Amino acid sequence: MARRSRSERLWLRYLILFTWAAFCLVPMLWFLSIGLRPRTEVITAEPIYWPTWSLDAWHMIWRDWPMRAYLINSLMAIAGSVVICVGLAIPAAYSLARYEYRGRDDIGFYILSTRMMAPAIVAIPIFFLFRNLGLLDTVWALMLVYAAINLSITTWIIRSYMLDIPKELEDAARTDGASDLTILWEIIIPACRPGIITAAVIAAIFAINEFLFTLLIASTPAAYTLSVALANFSGGTDGIIYNAIALVAFIAFLPVFLVVLMIQKHLSRGLTMGAVKG
Amino acid sequence: MAAIELQNVVKRYGAFVGVREFSLAIPDEEFLVLLGPSGCGKTTTMRMIAGLEEPTEGRIVIGGEDMTEVDARDRDVAMVFQGYALYPNMTIYDNIRFPLRMRGVPATDHDRLIRRAADMVELGAYLDRKPGALSGGQRQRAALARAIVRQPQAFLMDEPLSNLDAKLRASMRVQIKHLQRELRATTVYVTHDQIEAMTLADRIVVMNQGAVQQVGTPDEIYADPANTFVAGFIGAPPMNLIDGVADGGTFTAPGVTAPCPATLQGKVVLGIRPEDCVVGGGNLTGSVYGVEPTGDMTYLTVNVGTRQVEVKAARDFRAGLDTPLTIGFDPRRTYFFDGATGQRLRHGS
Numbered sequence: 001m002a003r004r005s006r007s008e009r010l011w012l013r014y015l016i017l018f019t020w021a022a023f024c025l026v027p028m029l030w031f032l033s034i035g036l037r038p039r040t041e042v043i044t045a046e047p048i049y050w051p052t053w054s055l056d057a058w059h060m061i062w063r064d065w066p067m068r069a070y071l072i073n074s075l076m077a078i079a080g081s082v083v084i085c086v087g088l089a090i091p092a093a094y095s096l097a098r099y100e101y102r103g104r105d106d107i108g109f110y111i112l113s114t115r116m117m118a119p120a121i122v123a124i125p126i127f128f129l130f131r132n133l134g135l136l137d138t139v140w141a142l143m144l145v146y147a148a149i150n151l152s153i154t155t156w157i158i159r160s161y162m163l164d165i166p167k168e169l170e171d172a173a174r175t176d177g178a179s180d181l182t183i184l185w186e187i188i189i190p191a192c193r194p195g196i197i198t199a200a201v202i203a204a205i206f207a208i209n210e211f212l213f214t215l216l217i218a219s220t221p222a223a224y225t226l227s228v229a230l231a232n233f234s235g236g237t238d239g240i241i242y243n244a245i246a247l248v249a250f251i252a253f254l255p256v257f258l259v260v261l262m263i264q265k266h267l268s269r270g271l272t273m274g275a276v277k278g
Numbered sequence: 279m280a281a282i283e284l285q286n287v288v289k290r291y292g293a294f295v296g297v298r299e300f301s302l303a304i305p306d307e308e309f310l311v312l313l314g315p316s317g318c319g320k321t322t323t324m325r326m327i328a329g330l331e332e333p334t335e336g337r338i339v340i341g342g343e344d345m346t347e348v349d350a351r352d353r354d355v356a357m358v359f360q361g362y363a364l365y366p367n368m369t370i371y372d373n374i375r376f377p378l379r380m381r382g383v384p385a386t387d388h389d390r391l392i393r394r395a396a397d398m399v400e401l402g403a404y405l406d407r408k409p410g411a412l413s414g415g416q417r418q419r420a421a422l423a424r425a426i427v428r429q430p431q432a433f434l435m436d437e438p439l440s441n442l443d444a445k446l447r448a449s450m451r452v453q454i455k456h457l458q459r460e461l462r463a464t465t466v467y468v469t470h471d472q473i474e475a476m477t478l479a480d481r482i483v484v485m486n487q488g489a490v491q492q493v494g495t496p497d498e499i500y501a502d503p504a505n506t507f508v509a510g511f512i513g514a515p516p517m518n519l520i521d522g523v524a525d526g527g528t529f530t531a532p533g534v535t536a537p538c539p540a541t542l543q544g545k546v547v548l549g550i551r552p553e554d555c556v557v558g559g560g561n562l563t564g565s566v567y568g569v570e571p572t573g574d575m576t577y578l579t580v581n582v583g584t585r586q587v588e589v590k591a592a593r594d595f596r597a598g599l600d601t602p603l604t605i606g607f608d609p610r611r612t613y614f615f616d617g618a619t620g621q622r623l624r625h626g627s
């Protein structure tokens with residue numbers, strides 16, 4: 001068999017990667033192009049690939065529509081839920097990874113099993129729970145719900161990282177005179193930082209896309225996030241404003257995209273390191 | 279520094295016995311080596327001294343105080359781990375500093391102590407690096423520096439040289455011994471390398487399958503092994519052990535005859551060290567299996583009966599394969615062990 005030359009292989013590799021990148025990015029760019037064209041060019045018989053650029057939709061969502069409030073709701077709910085979630089997941093994961101106690105594996109499985117349940121099953125109880133707590137229609141409720149949904153997956157991700165940390169490291173810290181809390185804070189958490197970052201990003205992505213519970217809890221626009229607000233967009237007297245919807249969707253997508261870009265190095269290392277020792 | 283005492287220490291994992299009935303007094307400033315094959319319970323013993331493992335039975339006394347129930351962080355011993363266990367996110371400087379911070383040493387003393395410890399192991403130039411950017415030998419020295427930066431009751435070292443190449447191991451061995459004398463530190467050192475044990479130890483504890491086989495100075499362990507296990511573990515190559523029968527003052531086995539104490543009777547094991555054998559003489563008859571010149575001497579392997587005997591021959595000894603030859607030895611250099619139990623049978627007893 002003839003060996004392909006090095007440059008030929010490289011060329012092929014770039015072609016494949018480029019095709020894949022285009023496949024992933026074109027829908028996003030298409031959304032952006034719809035968001036940045038006048039309303040008259042949205043619904044046409046023939047697709048318009050190069051529109052008359054217009055900031056109509058951009059002005060519309062900020063002026064006629066509570067975009068700012070929704071954006072703030074989204075960001076608060078996401079950031080708050082990630083902080084709560086990771087804050088609870090770290091000690092839980094540590095306990096599952098390190099301590100021997102009765103029923104540890106059952107507890108571990110129970111935590112994971114909350115993820116397997118169809119969300120609709122708990123929707124009604126959660127609604128009543130928050131109503132009784134007087135938290136309906138608040139961002140606080142969203143934070144708690146998102147954190148609860150994400151807790152299982154983040155705990156398991158972080159736990160798998162902690163399992164990879166050699167036990168000797170903790171033994172060394174203990175003989176050096178460190179307390180359990182110091183060991184967690186100064187040795188374990190820094191050593192599994194990629195895992196914590198990975199878990200946080202995954203929690204944020206879940207949170208930004210969450211729809212069902214948000215719809216349930218945010219019954220008025222006071223606690224609408226972008227994902228729910230988007231669904232309610234079409235209800236106005238002006239009909240469906242596709243270009244504005246596309247723009248909002250693009251804006252909702254952007255933060256996650258940027259975060260992932262920034263921490264890409266950690267993330268890819270993180271996702272593999274949990275599985276393969278490295 | 280302090281003396282350490284283990285009183286009837288036992289460690290069981292369920293039905294499996296990891297360490298059985300370990301009793302030993304380690305005086306202050308002694309360099310004690312735990313020696314034994316893989317899985318014999320060396321690490322377990324050391325971890326019990328450190329407080330990382332709780333003994334199933336028995337007491338551990340450090341510096342005259344019963345420490346059996348005391349947590350590792352309050353025991354004040356410093357341990358060097360087999361895998362170095364350097365904190366990966368901290369620089370070497372911060373690694374060495376960690377025990378000082380944890381033990382509440384005044385911050386104003388830190389820098390001086392850290393640099394002194396780093397200089398002792400010749401690591402001063404690497405203090406700003408993270409462990410990942412050091413070679414194996416440098417990491418090893420960093421781990422040592424972290425242990426010696428404070429003045430603990432005792433040092434515990436678990437196979438600290440096992441990951442190094444032969445040359446570095448030899449030089450680190452000298453360094454460790456020197457450090458131990460300089461710091462006058464009670465040290466328990468674990469290894470499965472008998473050369474390391476012989477060169478470093480004031481006293482050696484030979485262990486096998488969780489049980490202490492013999493405790494003694496390197497010379498005692500070498501010259502006066504208590505059983506076939508110790509005899510077969512010490513020496514490079516170790517003692518030849520030949521199963522045979524003693525009758526009326528003569529030991530016989532296929533291809534072997536040797537005088538033995540007249541009191542011996544029945545199945546016994548004859549032991550003779552390769553360095554006490556000479557080519558020629560009439561105790562063993564066999565043929566050459568292998569000749570390995572090393573420069574300063576020649577390792578000779580001889581087929582005798584159904585087994586092989588190792589001989590350290592003169593440096594210019596050469597012979598073709600299967601050459602018949604005889605091996606002799608001084609009867610005063612032979613050892614005899616009970617054929618069934620492997621216990622040493624003392625001459626004249």
Ligand SMILES: Nc1ncnc2c1ncn2[C@@H]1O[C@H](COP(=O)(O)OP(=O)(O)OP(=O)(O)O)[C@@H](O)[C@H]1O
Pocket residue numbers: 291294295296314315316317318319320321322323470
């Ligand atoms: N947590 C545990 N549970 C069950 N058995 C264990 C446990 N820890 C150790 N053991 C067993 O106890 C025995 C002694 O182990 P230990 O680690 O002390 O051996 P070692 O002498 O240090 O060996 P090596 O030279 O390979 O390090 C081994 O047979 C091991 O399998």
Ligand SMILES: [Mg+2]
Pocket residue numbers: 320321322436
């Ligand atoms: Mg060991």
